[in-house]
Amino acid sequence: MLHTTIAGSLPKPSWLAEPETLWAPWRVPRESLAQAQRDAVLIALKEQEAAGIDVVTDGEQSRQHFVHGFLERLEGIDFGKRVTIGIRADRYKAEVPTVTGPITRRAPVHLDEVRWARANTERRLKFTIPGPMTIVDTLADEHYRDRARLALAFARVINEEARELVAAGLDVLQLDEPAFNVYMDDVAAWGIEALHRATDGLRCRTAVHICYGYGIQANVDWKKTLGAEWRQYERTFPLLAKSRIDQVSLECANSRVPLELLELLRGKDVMAGVIDVATREVETPEQVAETIRRVLRHVEPARLLPCTNCGMVPLPREVARAKLQALGAGARLVRHELARS
Numbered sequence: 001m002l003h004t005t006i007a008g009s010l011p012k013p014s015w016l017a018e019p020e021t022l023w024a025p026w027r028v029p030r031e032s033l034a035q036a037q038r039d040a041v042l043i044a045l046k047e048q049e050a051a052g053i054d055v056v057t058d059g060e061q062s063r064q065h066f067v068h069g070f071l072e073r074l075e076g077i078d079f080g081k082r083v084t085i086g087i088r089a090d091r092y093k094a095e096v097p098t099v100t101g102p103i104t105r106r107a108p109v110h111l112d113e114v115r116w117a118r119a120n121t122e123r124r125l126k127f128t129i130p131g132p133m134t135i136v137d138t139l140a141d142e143h144y145r146d147r148a149r150l151a152l153a154f155a156r157v158i159n160e161e162a163r164e165l166v167a168a169g170l171d172v173l174q175l176d177e178p179a180f181n182v183y184m185d186d187v188a189a190w191g192i193e194a195l196h197r198a199t200d201g202l203r204c205r206t207a208v209h210i211c212y213g214y215g216i217q218a219n220v221d222w223k224k225t226l227g228a229e230w231r232q233y234e235r236t237f238p239l240l241a242k243s244r245i246d247q248v249s250l251e252c253a254n255s256r257v258p259l260e261l262l263e264l265l266r267g268k269d270v271m272a273g274v275i276d277v278a279t280r281e282v283e284t285p286e287q288v289a290e291t292i293r294r295v296l297r298h299v300e301p302a303r304l305l306p307c308t309n310c311g312m313v314p315l316p317r318e319v320a321r322a323k324l325q326a327l328g329a330g331a332r333l334v335r336h337e338l339a340r341s
């Protein structure tokens, strides 16, 4: 009950990549990079275990960015042809590669990473892959010229990849879809269909992570424009409740999401964000427990997974470590209360 997990990423050690930066350049020469990434994964796993996190990830230590890390090894994308575009409905600019041909996957992308993590933890293992809509929104496209068609092409290669990851011992596949909070019409038109194709036939739990983004300034500014109540989830949760996806995440800590929207997710596991990643202030276990208690008014304990609001990659490492510990400790507090009552 109240099994804890994280959205996905943790900060990388400063010997591996530039700290507190998105798209941080590697600091290790190419010939020793894979070994350094593996060492960083070991640390990420052990820190989660020490904090009492139940469903752990590799901390996304082996990818430069949560979207492009997956795309780098696919065919059909020209990383030499980079253009700067506005992403997430022009919320911020990003330099992105261009789709120039059919999307195919010649070889596994993340299989070695999952094998390494699997060999080094007894805990349940989750792995994150960007969702089709978020991929499409983080690319330029000169080939498909249709977002839905391109998303379904990515869904196919995600599914190929995911089947191999599950065979390697993965327990939870999480698709990251922050774009679901931006293009709500597209979620209904083709976003859910793309998730279904990406997760078709997988013998593991499937999850979708929908957030308001990393705790970077562009997102902090955007949130200020969203009004007193953030009701984006109101459009997508009823669609997800009817979907075949097992688990859905949302931001709760310091967010303006009305928690009664959780009632729309009946029948699903809920990954409730009880750690705010947009502040360096570390929650106390009691604050975490209080957020969990508020969520429990709307979600059965057996269905609730306390989680971070989003990835912690841009945070200082010691802050992220302390937040992990607060997450574990806050969940333990509420578990004890539930056991006594």
Ligand code: ZN
Pocket (backbone or CB within 6 Å): 007, 178, 209, 210, 211, 212, 213, 214, 309, 310, 311
């Ligand atoms: Zn996120």
